[in-house]
Amino acid sequence: MKAAVLKKLGEAPVYEEFPDPVIANDQQEIITIKSASVKNLDKARAAGTHYSGYKQLPAVAGIDGVGLLADGTPVYAQGVSGTLAEKAVINKGQYIKLPEGIDADTAAALPNAVIGSAMALQFRAKIKQGSTVLVNGATGVTGIIAVQLAKYYGAGTVIATGRNARQLEKAKELGADHIISLLQEDAEVITQIKSIHQQTHIDYVIDYLWGRPAAMLLEALQGAGVNYVSDKVTIVTVGAMAGDLLPLSSGTLRSSDIEILGSGFGSLSSRQFQQFNTSLLPEAFQLVAEKKLHLEVDVVPLEDIQNAWNKPVSPGKRLVVKVS
Template sequence: MKAAVIFQRGEMPQYTQDFPEPIANGEDEILISVKAAAVKHLDKSQASGKHYSVKDNIHQAKVPGGDGVGVLADGTRVFALGVSGMIAEKAIIERSRMIKLPDGIDNITAAALPNAVAGSAMALQFRAAMKAGETVLINGATGFTGKIAVQISKYYGAGKIIVTGRNERTLQSLLTLGADEIVPITQDDENFVFQIQQIHNNTPIDIVIDYLWGHTAELILEALKGKGAFTHKTRFVSIGSVTGDKIQLSSEILRSVDLQISGSGLGSWTKEEMQKLFKEIIPEMFQLAADNKLKAETETVALQDIERLWDTEVSDGKRLVVTI
Protein backbone atom coordinates (compact mmCIF):
# COMPACT_ATOMS: atom_id res chain seq x y z
CA MET A 1 0.00 0.00 0.00
CA LYS A 2 1.00 3.64 -0.35
CA ALA A 3 2.14 5.16 2.92
CA ALA A 4 4.43 7.60 4.69
CA VAL A 5 7.05 5.51 6.48
CA ILE A 6 9.69 6.40 9.06
CA PHE A 7 12.49 3.89 8.53
CA GLN A 8 14.97 5.32 11.04
CA ARG A 9 14.27 7.13 14.32
CA GLY A 10 14.60 10.88 13.89
CA GLU A 11 14.30 10.83 10.11
CA MET A 12 11.38 12.37 8.25
CA PRO A 13 8.84 9.99 6.70
CA GLN A 14 9.38 8.75 3.17
CA TYR A 15 6.64 8.19 0.62
CA THR A 16 6.49 4.46 -0.10
CA GLN A 17 4.24 2.66 -2.57
CA ASP A 18 4.65 -0.95 -1.42
CA PHE A 19 4.55 -0.94 2.38
CA PRO A 20 2.79 -4.02 3.82
CA GLU A 21 -0.90 -3.55 4.57
CA PRO A 22 -1.66 -3.84 8.31
CA ILE A 23 -3.59 -6.88 9.54
CA ALA A 24 -6.39 -6.72 12.11
CA ASN A 25 -5.98 -8.88 15.22
CA GLY A 26 -8.89 -9.53 17.53
CA GLU A 27 -12.60 -8.81 17.31
CA ASP A 28 -12.29 -5.12 18.22
CA GLU A 29 -9.88 -4.30 15.38
CA ILE A 30 -10.99 -3.47 11.85
CA LEU A 31 -9.30 -2.29 8.65
CA ILE A 32 -10.37 1.05 7.18
CA SER A 33 -9.54 3.04 4.07
CA VAL A 34 -7.96 6.29 5.27
CA LYS A 35 -9.03 9.55 3.63
CA ALA A 36 -7.35 12.24 5.75
CA ALA A 37 -4.92 12.48 8.67
CA ALA A 38 -3.65 15.60 10.41
CA VAL A 39 0.06 16.21 11.06
CA LYS A 40 0.31 17.39 14.66
CA HIS A 41 3.13 18.36 17.03
CA LEU A 42 2.42 15.09 18.83
CA ASP A 43 2.95 13.05 15.64
CA LYS A 44 6.24 14.81 14.90
CA SER A 45 7.46 14.43 18.47
CA GLN A 46 6.58 10.73 18.57
CA ALA A 47 8.11 10.16 15.13
CA SER A 48 11.38 11.71 16.30
CA GLY A 49 11.38 9.52 19.41
CA LYS A 50 11.45 12.54 21.70
CA HIS A 51 7.90 12.35 23.11
CA TYR A 52 7.64 10.85 26.59
CA SER A 53 5.15 8.24 25.36
CA VAL A 54 7.68 6.58 22.98
CA LYS A 55 11.15 7.38 24.36
CA ASP A 56 11.86 3.82 25.51
CA ASN A 57 10.32 2.06 22.49
CA ILE A 58 12.48 -0.01 20.15
CA HIS A 59 12.18 1.62 16.74
CA GLN A 60 10.86 -0.30 13.76
CA ALA A 61 9.86 1.01 10.33
CA LYS A 62 6.41 2.45 10.91
CA VAL A 63 3.71 4.71 9.58
CA PRO A 64 3.21 7.95 11.59
CA GLY A 65 -0.14 9.50 12.46
CA GLY A 66 -2.06 8.61 15.59
CA ASP A 67 -5.55 9.30 14.27
CA GLY A 68 -7.48 10.15 11.15
CA VAL A 69 -10.64 9.91 9.11
CA GLY A 70 -11.52 6.89 7.02
CA VAL A 71 -14.26 4.83 5.46
CA LEU A 72 -15.49 1.46 6.72
CA ALA A 73 -16.31 -1.40 4.36
CA ASP A 74 -19.98 -0.34 4.34
CA GLY A 75 -19.13 3.25 3.37
CA THR A 76 -19.57 4.79 6.83
CA ARG A 77 -17.23 7.74 7.47
CA VAL A 78 -15.52 7.69 10.85
CA PHE A 79 -12.85 9.42 12.85
CA ALA A 80 -10.70 6.96 14.80
CA LEU A 81 -7.53 6.44 16.78
CA GLY A 82 -5.14 4.20 14.90
CA VAL A 83 -3.75 0.92 16.14
CA SER A 84 -1.42 1.26 13.16
CA GLY A 85 -0.25 4.56 11.68
CA MET A 86 -2.90 6.57 9.86
CA ILE A 87 -0.87 8.40 7.18
CA ALA A 88 -1.37 5.54 4.77
CA GLU A 89 -4.01 4.11 2.44
CA LYS A 90 -5.09 1.54 5.04
CA ALA A 91 -5.03 1.44 8.82
CA ILE A 92 -6.20 -0.70 11.71
CA ILE A 93 -8.51 0.95 14.23
CA GLU A 94 -10.45 -0.18 17.30
CA ARG A 95 -14.24 -0.25 17.07
CA SER A 96 -14.43 1.20 20.59
CA ARG A 97 -12.36 4.24 19.58
CA MET A 98 -14.13 5.46 16.49
CA ILE A 99 -16.77 8.14 15.99
CA LYS A 100 -19.25 8.28 13.13
CA LEU A 101 -19.07 11.63 11.36
CA PRO A 102 -22.20 13.78 11.04
CA ASP A 103 -23.38 15.02 7.69
CA GLY A 104 -22.05 18.48 6.91
CA ILE A 105 -18.47 18.03 8.10
CA ASP A 106 -15.78 17.30 5.51
CA ASN A 107 -12.99 14.75 5.98
CA ILE A 108 -10.25 17.38 6.27
CA THR A 109 -11.93 19.35 9.06
CA ALA A 110 -12.86 16.15 10.86
CA ALA A 111 -9.23 15.00 10.76
CA ALA A 112 -7.94 18.36 12.01
CA LEU A 113 -10.25 18.94 14.96
CA PRO A 114 -9.99 16.07 17.50
CA ASN A 115 -6.43 16.63 18.72
CA ALA A 116 -7.17 20.31 19.28
CA VAL A 117 -10.43 19.47 21.02
CA ALA A 118 -8.60 17.06 23.33
CA GLY A 119 -5.93 19.71 23.89
CA SER A 120 -8.46 22.28 25.03
CA ALA A 121 -11.77 20.78 26.15
CA MET A 122 -10.14 18.14 28.37
CA ALA A 123 -8.12 20.82 30.16
CA LEU A 124 -11.11 23.12 30.56
CA GLN A 125 -13.53 20.43 31.73
CA PHE A 126 -11.41 18.08 33.80
CA ARG A 127 -8.27 19.90 34.97
CA ALA A 128 -9.64 23.42 35.37
CA ALA A 129 -13.26 22.38 36.08
CA MET A 130 -14.39 25.50 34.24
CA LYS A 131 -17.64 27.18 35.22
CA ALA A 132 -19.69 29.57 33.12
CA GLY A 133 -18.74 33.21 33.67
CA GLU A 134 -15.10 32.56 34.56
CA THR A 135 -12.14 34.44 33.12
CA VAL A 136 -9.79 32.35 30.97
CA LEU A 137 -6.28 33.30 29.81
CA ILE A 138 -4.96 31.27 26.87
CA ASN A 139 -1.18 31.48 26.57
CA GLY A 140 -0.16 30.74 22.98
CA ALA A 141 -3.57 31.18 21.41
CA THR A 142 -2.41 31.90 17.86
CA GLY A 143 -1.70 28.24 17.04
CA PHE A 144 -4.37 25.88 15.72
CA THR A 145 -5.21 24.37 19.11
CA GLY A 146 -5.19 27.81 20.75
CA LYS A 147 -7.73 29.11 18.24
CA ILE A 148 -9.96 26.11 18.94
CA ALA A 149 -9.52 26.72 22.69
CA VAL A 150 -10.79 30.28 22.30
CA GLN A 151 -13.96 29.05 20.61
CA ILE A 152 -14.54 26.19 23.05
CA SER A 153 -13.99 28.49 26.04
CA LYS A 154 -16.62 30.82 24.61
CA TYR A 155 -18.97 27.89 23.94
CA TYR A 156 -18.51 26.70 27.54
CA GLY A 157 -19.58 30.14 28.77
CA ALA A 158 -16.37 31.99 29.62
CA GLY A 159 -17.12 35.47 30.93
CA LYS A 160 -13.86 36.89 29.56
CA ILE A 161 -11.12 35.44 27.37
CA ILE A 162 -7.59 36.87 27.29
CA VAL A 163 -5.16 35.61 24.65
CA THR A 164 -1.42 35.87 24.21
CA GLY A 165 0.63 35.26 21.09
CA ARG A 166 3.42 36.45 18.86
CA ASN A 167 1.62 36.94 15.54
CA GLU A 168 -0.13 40.32 15.78
CA ARG A 169 -2.44 39.70 12.83
CA THR A 170 -3.58 36.34 14.15
CA LEU A 171 -4.02 37.83 17.64
CA GLN A 172 -6.36 40.46 16.22
CA SER A 173 -8.33 37.77 14.37
CA LEU A 174 -9.01 36.00 17.67
CA LEU A 175 -11.25 38.90 18.66
CA THR A 176 -13.69 37.70 16.00
CA LEU A 177 -13.63 34.16 17.46
CA GLY A 178 -14.55 35.18 21.00
CA ALA A 179 -11.44 36.67 22.62
CA ASP A 180 -11.95 39.87 24.61
CA GLU A 181 -8.40 41.12 25.15
CA ILE A 182 -5.01 40.46 23.56
CA VAL A 183 -1.57 40.48 25.18
CA PRO A 184 1.33 40.37 22.67
CA ILE A 185 4.32 38.34 23.85
CA THR A 186 6.57 40.42 21.61
CA GLN A 187 6.55 43.29 24.13
CA ASP A 188 9.26 43.48 26.79
CA ASP A 189 8.91 41.37 29.94
CA GLU A 190 8.07 44.27 32.24
CA ASN A 191 5.17 45.47 30.09
CA PHE A 192 3.92 41.91 29.57
CA VAL A 193 3.80 41.26 33.32
CA PHE A 194 2.24 44.68 33.98
CA GLN A 195 -0.55 44.08 31.43
CA ILE A 196 -1.36 40.66 32.94
CA GLN A 197 -1.36 42.18 36.45
CA GLN A 198 -3.74 44.95 35.36
CA ILE A 199 -6.12 42.43 33.82
CA HIS A 200 -5.93 40.21 36.90
CA ASN A 201 -6.66 43.18 39.19
CA ASN A 202 -9.72 44.20 37.17
CA THR A 203 -11.14 40.76 36.32
CA PRO A 204 -9.32 38.07 38.31
CA ILE A 205 -8.03 35.25 36.12
CA ASP A 206 -9.66 31.95 37.05
CA ILE A 207 -7.97 29.68 34.51
CA VAL A 208 -4.72 29.75 32.54
CA ILE A 209 -4.57 27.36 29.57
CA ASP A 210 -0.91 27.22 28.59
CA TYR A 211 0.46 25.91 25.29
CA LEU A 212 3.90 27.56 25.50
CA TRP A 213 5.41 26.91 28.96
CA GLY A 214 8.95 28.30 29.04
CA HIS A 215 9.56 32.01 29.65
CA THR A 216 6.00 33.28 29.12
CA ALA A 217 4.71 30.81 31.71
CA GLU A 218 7.27 32.19 34.17
CA LEU A 219 6.06 35.73 33.46
CA ILE A 220 2.39 34.85 33.89
CA LEU A 221 3.10 33.11 37.19
CA GLU A 222 5.10 36.16 38.28
CA ALA A 223 2.14 38.38 37.40
CA LEU A 224 -0.11 36.24 39.62
CA LYS A 225 2.24 36.52 42.62
CA GLY A 226 0.57 37.84 45.75
CA LYS A 227 1.70 40.41 48.31
CA GLY A 228 0.58 38.83 51.56
CA ALA A 229 -3.15 39.52 51.29
CA PHE A 230 -5.93 37.10 50.36
CA THR A 231 -5.74 36.09 46.70
CA HIS A 232 -8.05 34.83 43.99
CA LYS A 233 -7.65 31.13 43.14
CA THR A 234 -6.16 30.49 39.69
CA ARG A 235 -5.99 27.07 38.01
CA PHE A 236 -2.96 26.90 35.70
CA VAL A 237 -3.06 24.01 33.21
CA SER A 238 0.00 23.11 31.12
CA ILE A 239 -0.80 21.47 27.78
CA GLY A 240 2.22 22.18 25.57
CA SER A 241 5.83 23.33 25.75
CA VAL A 242 6.37 25.08 22.44
CA THR A 243 8.85 27.60 23.87
CA GLY A 244 10.63 25.41 26.41
CA ASP A 245 10.18 22.26 28.50
CA LYS A 246 11.43 23.70 31.80
CA ILE A 247 10.74 26.80 33.89
CA GLN A 248 12.10 28.37 37.06
CA LEU A 249 9.37 28.73 39.67
CA SER A 250 9.92 30.76 42.82
CA SER A 251 8.53 29.19 45.98
CA GLU A 252 7.33 32.69 46.91
CA ILE A 253 4.77 32.45 44.11
CA LEU A 254 3.44 29.16 45.47
CA ARG A 255 3.26 30.55 48.99
CA SER A 256 1.76 33.92 48.09
CA VAL A 257 -1.15 32.95 45.86
CA ASP A 258 -3.95 30.40 45.82
CA LEU A 259 -2.57 28.54 42.81
CA GLN A 260 -3.32 25.12 41.35
CA ILE A 261 -0.87 23.84 38.72
CA SER A 262 -1.68 20.73 36.69
CA GLY A 263 -1.09 19.21 33.27
CA SER A 264 -3.38 17.85 30.61
CA GLY A 265 -2.12 15.26 28.13
CA LEU A 266 -1.55 11.59 27.39
CA GLY A 267 -1.30 9.68 30.64
CA SER A 268 -2.97 12.35 32.76
CA TRP A 269 -6.55 11.50 31.73
CA THR A 270 -8.58 8.77 33.39
CA LYS A 271 -10.40 6.03 31.46
CA GLU A 272 -13.69 7.72 32.31
CA GLU A 273 -12.48 11.04 30.94
CA MET A 274 -11.27 9.38 27.73
CA GLN A 275 -14.64 7.68 27.32
CA LYS A 276 -16.38 11.02 27.69
CA LEU A 277 -14.00 12.53 25.12
CA PHE A 278 -15.04 9.94 22.54
CA LYS A 279 -18.69 9.53 23.41
CA GLU A 280 -19.63 13.15 24.12
CA ILE A 281 -17.01 15.87 23.63
CA ILE A 282 -15.62 15.16 20.16
CA PRO A 283 -19.05 14.26 18.67
CA GLU A 284 -20.44 17.53 20.05
CA MET A 285 -17.59 19.51 18.47
CA PHE A 286 -18.00 17.68 15.16
CA GLN A 287 -21.63 18.75 15.13
CA LEU A 288 -20.72 22.35 15.93
CA ALA A 289 -18.31 22.33 12.99
CA ALA A 290 -20.96 20.75 10.77
CA ASP A 291 -23.32 23.57 11.80
CA ASN A 292 -20.58 26.13 11.00
CA LYS A 293 -20.34 27.16 14.67
CA LEU A 294 -16.74 26.01 15.15
CA LYS A 295 -14.09 27.28 12.73
CA ALA A 296 -11.01 25.26 11.80
CA GLU A 297 -8.50 26.48 9.24
CA THR A 298 -6.46 23.86 7.43
CA GLU A 299 -3.82 23.40 4.76
CA THR A 300 -3.67 20.16 2.80
CA VAL A 301 -0.89 18.06 1.33
CA ALA A 302 -1.21 14.94 -0.82
CA LEU A 303 0.31 11.74 0.60
CA GLN A 304 2.97 11.60 -2.12
CA ASP A 305 4.22 15.07 -1.11
CA ILE A 306 4.66 14.27 2.59
CA GLU A 307 8.48 14.39 2.48
CA ARG A 308 8.43 17.94 1.15
CA LEU A 309 5.99 19.32 3.71
CA TRP A 310 6.45 17.21 6.89
CA ASP A 311 8.63 19.82 8.61
CA THR A 312 6.73 22.82 7.27
CA GLU A 313 5.41 25.19 9.93
CA VAL A 314 1.91 26.06 8.77
CA SER A 315 1.20 29.76 9.26
CA ASP A 316 -1.69 31.66 10.85
CA GLY A 317 -2.85 28.88 13.15
CA LYS A 318 -3.75 26.35 10.48
CA ARG A 319 -3.46 22.57 10.72
CA LEU A 320 -1.65 20.56 8.04
CA VAL A 321 -3.79 17.62 6.86
CA VAL A 322 -2.61 14.81 4.60
CA THR A 323 -5.20 13.72 2.03
CA ILE A 324 -5.15 10.12 0.84
Protein backbone atom coordinates (compact mmCIF):
# COMPACT_ATOMS: atom_id res chain seq x y z
CA MET A 1 0.00 0.00 0.00
CA LYS A 2 0.98 3.67 -0.32
CA ALA A 3 1.69 5.47 2.94
CA ALA A 4 3.39 8.41 4.66
CA VAL A 5 6.43 6.59 6.00
CA LEU A 6 8.54 8.01 8.81
CA LYS A 7 12.13 6.81 8.42
CA LYS A 8 13.96 9.07 10.86
CA LEU A 9 12.77 11.09 13.84
CA GLY A 10 12.83 14.78 13.12
CA GLU A 11 12.31 14.38 9.38
CA ALA A 12 9.10 14.63 7.35
CA PRO A 13 7.50 11.31 6.38
CA VAL A 14 7.86 10.30 2.75
CA TYR A 15 5.32 8.89 0.31
CA GLU A 16 6.21 5.33 -0.66
CA GLU A 17 5.17 1.70 -0.60
CA PHE A 18 4.78 0.06 2.81
CA PRO A 19 3.56 -3.42 3.81
CA ASP A 20 -0.18 -3.70 4.38
CA PRO A 21 -1.10 -3.69 8.08
CA VAL A 22 -1.95 -7.06 9.65
CA ILE A 23 -4.52 -7.61 12.39
CA ALA A 24 -3.10 -9.20 15.54
CA ASN A 25 -6.32 -10.80 16.89
CA ASP A 26 -10.07 -11.09 16.35
CA GLN A 27 -10.65 -7.82 18.21
CA GLN A 28 -9.15 -5.83 15.36
CA GLU A 29 -10.20 -5.02 11.81
CA ILE A 30 -8.92 -3.21 8.74
CA ILE A 31 -10.23 0.18 7.67
CA THR A 32 -9.72 1.75 4.24
CA ILE A 33 -8.60 5.30 4.95
CA LYS A 34 -10.20 8.21 3.08
CA SER A 35 -8.70 11.21 4.94
CA ALA A 36 -6.51 11.89 7.96
CA SER A 37 -5.54 15.16 9.61
CA VAL A 38 -2.04 16.28 10.57
CA LYS A 39 -2.00 17.74 14.07
CA ASN A 40 0.63 19.07 16.46
CA LEU A 41 0.57 15.66 18.20
CA ASP A 42 1.37 13.88 14.92
CA LYS A 43 4.30 16.21 14.33
CA ALA A 44 5.58 15.92 17.91
CA ARG A 45 5.57 12.13 17.69
CA ALA A 46 7.38 12.25 14.36
CA ALA A 47 9.93 14.67 15.81
CA GLY A 48 10.58 12.37 18.77
CA THR A 49 9.55 15.03 21.29
CA HIS A 50 6.37 13.37 22.57
CA TYR A 51 6.28 10.63 25.18
CA SER A 52 4.13 8.47 22.90
CA GLY A 53 6.72 8.57 20.13
CA TYR A 54 7.62 5.75 17.76
CA LYS A 55 9.51 2.80 19.21
CA GLN A 56 10.51 1.32 15.87
CA LEU A 57 11.21 2.81 12.45
CA PRO A 58 10.26 2.88 9.65
CA ALA A 59 6.64 3.44 10.64
CA VAL A 60 3.49 4.92 9.15
CA ALA A 61 2.61 8.34 10.57
CA GLY A 62 -0.84 9.40 11.77
CA ILE A 63 -2.93 8.55 14.83
CA ASP A 64 -6.52 8.75 13.56
CA GLY A 65 -8.56 9.10 10.42
CA VAL A 66 -11.79 8.69 8.53
CA GLY A 67 -12.45 5.71 6.31
CA LEU A 68 -14.64 2.79 5.35
CA LEU A 69 -15.23 -0.48 7.15
CA ALA A 70 -15.32 -3.69 5.12
CA ASP A 71 -19.07 -3.28 4.60
CA GLY A 72 -18.63 0.29 3.33
CA THR A 73 -19.75 2.07 6.52
CA PRO A 74 -17.99 5.48 6.86
CA VAL A 75 -16.43 5.91 10.30
CA TYR A 76 -13.94 7.93 12.31
CA ALA A 77 -11.45 5.90 14.34
CA GLN A 78 -8.11 6.01 16.08
CA GLY A 79 -5.58 3.69 14.53
CA VAL A 80 -3.74 0.78 16.07
CA SER A 81 -1.41 1.27 13.11
CA GLY A 82 -0.57 4.53 11.34
CA THR A 83 -3.47 6.20 9.56
CA LEU A 84 -1.67 8.26 6.90
CA ALA A 85 -1.93 5.28 4.61
CA GLU A 86 -4.37 3.51 2.34
CA LYS A 87 -5.19 0.99 5.08
CA ALA A 88 -4.97 0.89 8.87
CA VAL A 89 -5.80 -1.44 11.76
CA ILE A 90 -8.41 -0.29 14.28
CA ASN A 91 -10.04 -1.93 17.28
CA LYS A 92 -13.41 -3.52 16.52
CA GLY A 93 -16.33 -1.43 17.69
CA GLN A 94 -14.14 1.49 18.72
CA TYR A 95 -15.23 3.88 16.04
CA ILE A 96 -17.90 6.50 15.39
CA LYS A 97 -20.23 6.13 12.43
CA LEU A 98 -20.40 9.31 10.40
CA PRO A 99 -23.71 10.95 9.54
CA GLU A 100 -24.87 11.55 6.00
CA GLY A 101 -23.87 14.92 4.61
CA ILE A 102 -20.41 15.21 6.16
CA ASP A 103 -17.35 15.02 3.91
CA ALA A 104 -14.37 12.91 4.92
CA ASP A 105 -11.87 15.79 4.94
CA THR A 106 -13.83 17.91 7.42
CA ALA A 107 -14.69 14.86 9.54
CA ALA A 108 -10.99 13.98 9.80
CA ALA A 109 -10.12 17.49 10.99
CA LEU A 110 -12.86 17.84 13.58
CA PRO A 111 -12.10 15.45 16.50
CA ASN A 112 -8.93 17.14 17.76
CA ALA A 113 -10.64 20.55 17.74
CA VAL A 114 -13.64 19.15 19.62
CA ILE A 115 -11.39 17.59 22.27
CA GLY A 116 -9.81 21.00 22.84
CA SER A 117 -13.09 22.90 22.95
CA ALA A 118 -16.08 20.77 23.97
CA MET A 119 -14.20 19.02 26.79
CA ALA A 120 -13.06 22.37 28.22
CA LEU A 121 -16.52 23.91 27.97
CA GLN A 122 -18.54 20.97 29.24
CA PHE A 123 -16.34 19.14 31.72
CA ARG A 124 -13.95 21.77 33.06
CA ALA A 125 -15.85 25.06 32.81
CA LYS A 126 -19.25 23.31 33.16
CA ILE A 127 -20.89 25.99 31.03
CA LYS A 128 -24.35 27.20 32.04
CA GLN A 129 -27.20 28.63 29.99
CA GLY A 130 -26.97 32.38 29.51
CA SER A 131 -23.37 32.64 30.70
CA THR A 132 -20.63 34.81 29.23
CA VAL A 133 -17.62 33.03 27.71
CA LEU A 134 -14.35 34.60 26.56
CA VAL A 135 -12.30 32.52 24.13
CA ASN A 136 -8.71 33.69 24.39
CA GLY A 137 -7.04 32.78 21.11
CA ALA A 138 -10.20 32.32 19.07
CA THR A 139 -8.49 32.64 15.70
CA GLY A 140 -7.03 29.13 15.60
CA VAL A 141 -8.87 25.99 14.53
CA THR A 142 -9.86 24.94 18.04
CA GLY A 143 -10.66 28.48 19.13
CA ILE A 144 -13.09 28.96 16.24
CA ILE A 145 -14.82 25.70 17.17
CA ALA A 146 -14.95 26.83 20.83
CA VAL A 147 -16.74 30.06 19.84
CA GLN A 148 -19.39 28.10 17.96
CA LEU A 149 -19.83 25.39 20.59
CA ALA A 150 -20.07 27.93 23.42
CA LYS A 151 -23.07 29.45 21.64
CA TYR A 152 -24.53 26.02 20.89
CA TYR A 153 -24.17 24.98 24.54
CA GLY A 154 -26.13 28.03 25.65
CA ALA A 155 -23.74 30.94 26.23
CA GLY A 156 -25.57 34.27 26.11
CA THR A 157 -22.46 36.25 25.21
CA VAL A 158 -19.23 35.11 23.59
CA ILE A 159 -16.08 37.24 23.40
CA ALA A 160 -13.27 36.30 20.99
CA THR A 161 -9.68 37.52 21.22
CA GLY A 162 -6.84 36.96 18.77
CA ARG A 163 -4.20 38.49 16.54
CA ASN A 164 -5.51 37.63 13.08
CA ALA A 165 -8.03 40.27 11.92
CA ARG A 166 -9.61 38.05 9.26
CA GLN A 167 -10.14 35.21 11.70
CA LEU A 168 -11.60 37.55 14.31
CA GLU A 169 -14.18 38.69 11.77
CA LYS A 170 -14.81 35.02 11.00
CA ALA A 171 -15.41 34.40 14.71
CA LYS A 172 -17.93 37.23 14.71
CA GLU A 173 -19.73 35.74 11.71
CA LEU A 174 -19.90 32.42 13.55
CA GLY A 175 -21.37 33.75 16.78
CA ALA A 176 -18.94 35.95 18.73
CA ASP A 177 -20.71 39.01 20.17
CA HIS A 178 -17.47 40.94 20.82
CA ILE A 179 -14.03 40.66 19.24
CA ILE A 180 -10.82 42.06 20.71
CA SER A 181 -7.59 42.33 18.75
CA LEU A 182 -4.46 41.34 20.68
CA LEU A 183 -2.40 43.43 18.23
CA GLN A 184 -3.39 46.53 20.22
CA GLU A 185 -1.37 47.96 23.07
CA ASP A 186 -1.71 45.91 26.25
CA ALA A 187 -3.47 48.76 28.06
CA GLU A 188 -6.16 48.96 25.37
CA VAL A 189 -6.77 45.21 25.47
CA ILE A 190 -7.13 45.31 29.25
CA THR A 191 -9.48 48.33 29.05
CA GLN A 192 -11.73 46.59 26.52
CA ILE A 193 -11.95 43.39 28.58
CA LYS A 194 -12.70 45.40 31.73
CA SER A 195 -15.42 47.34 29.95
CA ILE A 196 -17.17 44.19 28.73
CA HIS A 197 -16.71 42.52 32.13
CA GLN A 198 -18.48 45.45 33.81
CA GLN A 199 -21.38 45.26 31.38
CA THR A 200 -21.79 41.47 31.39
CA HIS A 201 -19.82 39.47 33.94
CA ILE A 202 -17.38 37.08 32.27
CA ASP A 203 -18.14 33.67 33.75
CA TYR A 204 -15.68 31.48 31.84
CA VAL A 205 -12.44 31.94 29.93
CA ILE A 206 -11.31 29.20 27.55
CA ASP A 207 -7.64 30.01 27.01
CA TYR A 208 -5.44 28.71 24.19
CA LEU A 209 -2.61 31.23 24.59
CA TRP A 210 -1.43 31.52 28.21
CA GLY A 211 1.68 33.72 28.55
CA ARG A 212 1.20 37.49 28.24
CA PRO A 213 -2.39 37.37 26.89
CA ALA A 214 -3.50 35.37 29.94
CA ALA A 215 -1.65 37.79 32.23
CA MET A 216 -3.61 40.66 30.65
CA LEU A 217 -6.83 38.78 31.28
CA LEU A 218 -5.99 38.32 34.94
CA GLU A 219 -5.23 42.02 35.26
CA ALA A 220 -8.55 42.90 33.64
CA LEU A 221 -10.57 40.47 35.77
CA GLN A 222 -9.01 41.11 39.17
CA GLY A 223 -10.84 42.92 41.96
CA ALA A 224 -11.06 46.69 42.31
CA GLY A 225 -10.51 47.38 45.97
CA VAL A 226 -11.47 46.63 49.56
CA ASN A 227 -15.22 47.11 49.01
CA TYR A 228 -15.27 45.11 45.78
CA VAL A 229 -17.22 41.86 45.84
CA SER A 230 -16.80 39.70 42.74
CA ASP A 231 -18.64 36.83 41.16
CA LYS A 232 -16.73 33.73 40.15
CA VAL A 233 -14.64 33.60 36.98
CA THR A 234 -13.37 30.19 35.84
CA ILE A 235 -10.30 30.23 33.59
CA VAL A 236 -9.63 26.98 31.73
CA THR A 237 -6.23 26.73 30.07
CA VAL A 238 -6.12 24.40 27.08
CA GLY A 239 -2.90 25.52 25.37
CA ALA A 240 0.12 27.77 25.65
CA MET A 241 0.67 29.21 22.18
CA ALA A 242 1.95 32.49 23.64
CA GLY A 243 4.25 30.98 26.25
CA ASP A 244 4.17 28.37 28.99
CA LEU A 245 4.64 30.74 31.94
CA LEU A 246 2.96 33.88 33.27
CA PRO A 247 3.41 36.06 36.35
CA LEU A 248 0.68 35.45 38.93
CA SER A 249 0.30 37.79 41.87
CA SER A 250 -1.16 36.46 45.09
CA GLY A 251 -3.15 39.70 45.26
CA THR A 252 -4.88 38.89 41.97
CA LEU A 253 -6.35 35.72 43.42
CA ARG A 254 -7.10 37.23 46.82
CA SER A 255 -8.94 40.19 45.29
CA SER A 256 -11.21 38.11 43.06
CA ASP A 257 -13.07 34.84 42.90
CA ILE A 258 -10.91 33.51 40.08
CA GLU A 259 -10.54 29.76 39.57
CA ILE A 260 -7.82 28.45 37.23
CA LEU A 261 -8.15 24.95 35.77
CA GLY A 262 -6.50 22.96 33.01
CA SER A 263 -8.12 20.88 30.30
CA GLY A 264 -6.01 18.11 28.81
CA PHE A 265 -5.47 14.37 28.85
CA GLY A 266 -4.23 14.38 32.45
CA SER A 267 -7.13 16.44 33.81
CA LEU A 268 -9.98 14.52 32.22
CA SER A 269 -11.35 11.19 33.43
CA SER A 270 -11.88 7.99 31.47
CA ARG A 271 -15.62 8.46 31.99
CA GLN A 272 -15.43 11.91 30.39
CA PHE A 273 -13.50 10.56 27.41
CA GLN A 274 -16.16 7.88 27.04
CA GLN A 275 -18.79 10.65 26.98
CA PHE A 276 -16.71 12.44 24.37
CA ASN A 277 -16.76 9.38 22.11
CA THR A 278 -20.40 8.45 22.67
CA SER A 279 -21.97 11.92 22.86
CA LEU A 280 -19.91 15.06 22.27
CA LEU A 281 -18.05 14.02 19.13
CA PRO A 282 -21.02 12.33 17.40
CA GLU A 283 -23.05 15.46 18.16
CA ALA A 284 -20.34 17.64 16.62
CA PHE A 285 -20.22 15.45 13.50
CA GLN A 286 -23.99 15.88 13.17
CA LEU A 287 -23.71 19.66 13.57
CA VAL A 288 -21.16 19.78 10.75
CA ALA A 289 -23.39 17.61 8.57
CA GLU A 290 -26.26 20.04 9.21
CA LYS A 291 -23.96 23.01 8.48
CA LYS A 292 -24.41 24.34 12.01
CA LEU A 293 -20.72 23.97 12.88
CA HIS A 294 -18.03 25.24 10.53
CA LEU A 295 -14.40 24.22 10.11
CA GLU A 296 -11.95 25.08 7.34
CA VAL A 297 -9.31 22.67 6.05
CA ASP A 298 -6.26 22.73 3.80
CA VAL A 299 -6.34 19.49 1.82
CA VAL A 300 -3.32 17.87 0.18
CA PRO A 301 -3.04 14.46 -1.54
CA LEU A 302 -1.09 11.73 0.23
CA GLU A 303 1.67 11.87 -2.38
CA ASP A 304 2.46 15.47 -1.32
CA ILE A 305 2.93 14.63 2.36
CA GLN A 306 6.68 15.28 2.47
CA ASN A 307 6.35 18.81 1.07
CA ALA A 308 3.23 19.66 3.05
CA TRP A 309 4.42 18.34 6.44
CA ASN A 310 6.40 21.41 7.54
CA LYS A 311 4.71 24.08 5.45
CA PRO A 312 2.70 26.69 7.39
CA VAL A 313 -1.04 26.01 7.31
CA SER A 314 -3.41 28.86 6.54
CA PRO A 315 -4.64 30.62 9.74
CA GLY A 316 -7.67 28.92 11.20
CA LYS A 317 -7.34 25.83 9.02
CA ARG A 318 -6.32 22.23 9.72
CA LEU A 319 -4.06 20.29 7.37
CA VAL A 320 -5.86 17.22 6.04
CA VAL A 321 -4.35 14.51 3.85
CA LYS A 322 -6.69 12.99 1.29
CA VAL A 323 -5.74 9.35 0.92
CA SER A 324 -8.41 7.98 -1.41
